[in-house]
Amino acid sequence: MDKPLYQVKAEFFKNLGHPARIRILELLSEREHSPGEMLPEVGVEPTNLSQHLAVLRRSGLITFRKEGSAVYYSLVSPQVAELLTVARRILTEVISGQAELLADLREPAPNQP
Template identity: 75%
Template structure:
């Protein structure tokens, strides 16, 4: 029996649930990268980057190409880049709404006194 689609989607989003993996996918949305080129961009140890790339490979989000001793990574589909763009739009809307709410709260709040001072 196959897993329900909602479970597969949850596993997919778990794969995306690490900042380094998101950063790698963002980089690969621009172009193909060699591992050595990615290291300064993500700012982690080579072994840690290798682990995160392995997770992305197992999830079939990235593919590799070898040229001599250099391994290049690229996205398996341009839809991965589109997903990151949509996520940015969603976050922009959410954060915009939160900024408006914060402004409303600040405008409606009575003037606050510093801690330890008596209210008059």
């Protein structure tokens, strides 16, 4: 039985739903990295990094290549980096809207001191 598209999309975003995975994708947006290079930047234990990389591989967002005994990860598509950029723009707009609302709330209401 095929899954509805909305369910596939939800699973896609669920796979992005961890700060470590977002950080991994941000790093890979810059260039390919080995796990050892990512480890201090992601701030998780090596086994956790491996698990997060596996989730991102299974979801089709990243790929890897081997060079001797070294492994290097990269994004499967530049569109993954674009997705992170769009998310940042959306968050900027949302937070700006909240800042404007906060400023409005801090202003005294008419007829109040």
